[in-house]
Amino acid sequence: xxxxxxxxxxxxxxxxxxxxxxxxxxxxxxxxxxxxxxSENRGWVVLELEGEEKDVEQGITWVTSKGVRVDPxxxxxxxx
Amino acid sequence: xxxxxxxxCRKCGHEYPIQPINxxxxxxxPLEVIYDYQAMAKELSRKKVAMGPLSMWRxxxxxxxxxxxxxxxxxxxxLVKADNLGRELGLDHLYIxxxxxxxxxxxxxxxxxxxxxxxxxxxxxxxxxxxxxxxAASVAAHAAKANMKAYVFVPSDTESGKLVGAAIYNPALxxxxxxxxxxxxxxxxxxxxxxxxxxxINLRPYYAEGSKTMGHEIAEQLGWRAPNCILHPxxxxxxxxxxxxxxxxxxxxxxxxxxxxxxxLVQAAGSSPIVNAFEAGTLHVNPVVPDTVAKSIxxxxxxxxxxxxxxxxxxxxxxxxxxxxxxxxxxKLLAQTEGIFAEATGGAVIASLKKLAASGLIKRxxxxxxxxxxxxxxxxxxxxxIVQSCTIQPTLKSFxxxxxxxx
Numbered sequence: 001x002x003x004x005x006x007x008x009x010x011x012x013x014x015x016x017x018x019x020x021x022x023x024x025x026x027x028x029x030x031x032x033x034x035x036x037x038x039s040e041n042r043g044w045v046v047l048e049l050e051g052e053e054k055d056v057e058q059g060i061t062w063v064t065s066k067g068v069r070v071d072p073x074x075x076x077x078x079x080x
Numbered sequence: 081x082x083x084x085x086x087x088x089c090r091k092c093g094h095e096y097p098i099q100p101i102n103x104x105x106x107x108x109x110p111l112e113v114i115y116d117y118q119a120m121a122k123e124l125s126r127k128k129v130a131m132g133p134l135s136m137w138r139x140x141x142x143x144x145x146x147x148x149x150x151x152x153x154x155x156x157x158x159l160v161k162a163d164n165l166g167r168e169l170g171l172d173h174l175y176i177x178x179x180x181x182x183x184x185x186x187x188x189x190x191x192x193x194x195x196x197x198x199x200x201x202x203x204x205x206x207x208x209x210x211x212x213x214x215x216a217a218s219v220a221a222h223a224a225k226a227n228m229k230a231y232v233f234v235p236s237d238t239e240s241g242k243l244v245g246a247a248i249y250n251p252a253l254x255x256x257x258x259x260x261x262x263x264x265x266x267x268x269x270x271x272x273x274x275x276x277x278x279x280x281i282n283l284r285p286y287y288a289e290g291s292k293t294m295g296h297e298i299a300e301q302l303g304w305r306a307p308n309c310i311l312h313p314x315x316x317x318x319x320x321x322x323x324x325x326x327x328x329x330x331x332x333x334x335x336x337x338x339x340x341x342x343x344x345l346v347q348a349a350g351s352s353p354i355v356n357a358f359e360a361g362t363l364h365v366n367p368v369v370p371d372t373v374a375k376s377i378x379x380x381x382x383x384x385x386x387x388x389x390x391x392x393x394x395x396x397x398x399x400x401x402x403x404x405x406x407x408x409x410x411x412k413l414l415a416q417t418e419g420i421f422a423e424a425t426g427g428a429v430i431a432s433l434k435k436l437a438a439s440g441l442i443k444r445x446x447x448x449x450x451x452x453x454x455x456x457x458x459x460x461x462x463x464x465x466i467v468q469s470c471t472i473q474p475t476l477k478s479f480x481x482x483x484x485x486x487x
Contacts, residue, residue, distance in 0.1 A: 005103070005108050007367075009366060009367070034106065034107050034108050035091075035107050035108065035109075037364060044364060044366075046107075046108055048108070069366075069367065071367045071381045072264060072265070072268055072381070073103070073108045074102075074103065074268060074281065074383060075316060075379070075381050075382055075383025075384070075385075076260075076264055076316065076379045076380060076381045076382065076383070077210045077263070077264045077267040077268060077280060077281060078210040078211060078212060078233075078235065078260055078263050078264055078267075078379075079209070079210070079211050079212075079214075079215040079280055079315060079316065079376075079379065080211065080212055080213050080214055080215065080315060080375045080376030080377060080378065080379075080425070080454075
């Protein structure tokens with residue numbers, strides 16, 4: 001099993017779509033929201049994803065293809 | 081004995097014992113070290129600090145270590161009164177904190193010295209980091225001093241010149257065939273699979289504390305007072321937050337008056353997620369894809385952006401971004417007025433200072449400290465066009481033809 005802690009940033013046009021629900025349903029990934037701020041214009045959600053490595057990977061690829069920006073919660077690791 | 085008491089979540093306040101972790105299990109926010117300031121106050125005085133070594137370790141009581149430090153001579157760098165540059169920009173009390181003068185030529189030696197000391201305390205025999213320059217060199221150098229193994233991960237497009245600065249200390253230099261984001265992802269996975277001290281991941285809360293010494297030092301060097309304004313570059317934003325913490329803990333300990341410093345955060349326009357949030361008036365930092373010559377602060381998804389932003393706002397300071405063209409002019413201006421050759425990030429600080437002074441946000445009479453956090457010679461290509469030598473024949477006649485008769 002793999003765990004990933006990520007932040008989803010939603011553009012306005014995707015605010016009404018049940019992206020997190022679909023991610024869970026279609027890829028069998030357990031989603032666990034820890035922090036979030038969603039308004040009518042924009043939204044971000046910090047969550048933990050848990051599932052088989054390939055399911056988590058494919059799920060993240062699908063979410064990204066929908067137009068959601070996915071970043072690691074930990075921030076960038078590469079420093080100058 | 082040290083005074084570090086626990087790790088505390090910066091968002092939700094949940095506390096954890098001192099251990100190699102960096103994230104709150106509940107809200108996934110960054111953790112920071114908290115201290116027993118009452119006990120610390122009993123030991124610390126200006127006189128005691130002044131009797132300490134001429135390095136960052138004179139502030140050891142305020143750092144989260146218990147054992148003998150891994151020290152290659154970092155800190156206590158010069159705070160220079162910059163009269164020439166001040167005249168140019170219309171600032172009467174301008175100082176440059178020259179952190180180029182650390183053992184591996186950047187401020188990173190301060191946090192890394194603490195992180196590697198802590199790594200040894202936690203029993204790690206191997207340390208690691210992902211970097212395109214300054215951090216890599218500092219980690220490799222400190223690991224050499226501590227007789228520890230070091231793994232340094234770099235993206236495949238890192239210039240070979242920058243690799244030398246790290247390779248000389250003989251770490252395992254791993255060139256990852258992929259982009260900046262690929263290296264980020266790989267290292268996030270590695271830390272879950274290897275029992276290593278990852279300098280800016282599981283050791284991050286301790287690493288961060290080393291940067292406080294920049295705040296401690298300027299206060300001491302100014303005769304135990306905080307300046308009116310500080311300009312400091314922000315990549316992840318972590319050192320910006322710790323300079324503020326460093327100054328404020330001196331006030332808590334009664335070593336200086338309450339801090340009223342305006343904190344100005346500087347980024348390059350090609351990677352300015354924190355400045356964008358400041359200007360938009362939000363506290364949420366939206367990640368960007370970095371594109372700037374100022375590689376030391378080219379961080380698109382800053383881990384401590386939220387806290388840095390809060391400090392810039394609450395201190396009555398600000399956030400300023402400058403273009404690559406402006407920052408290159410900044411490098412030249414600093415070199416040609418004060419004789420200090422900074423890397424691109426330092427150019428961004430000087431260019432921002434110029435903007436903030438011209439706009440009147442930083443006033444002529446205010447005591448201002450601008451931080452230069454890394455030296456220029458490692459990234460000379462940024463200003464390679466500066467070389468415009470004139471060639472003459474080895475004769476007096478030839479020299480006079482170009483430069484004229486002696487006056």
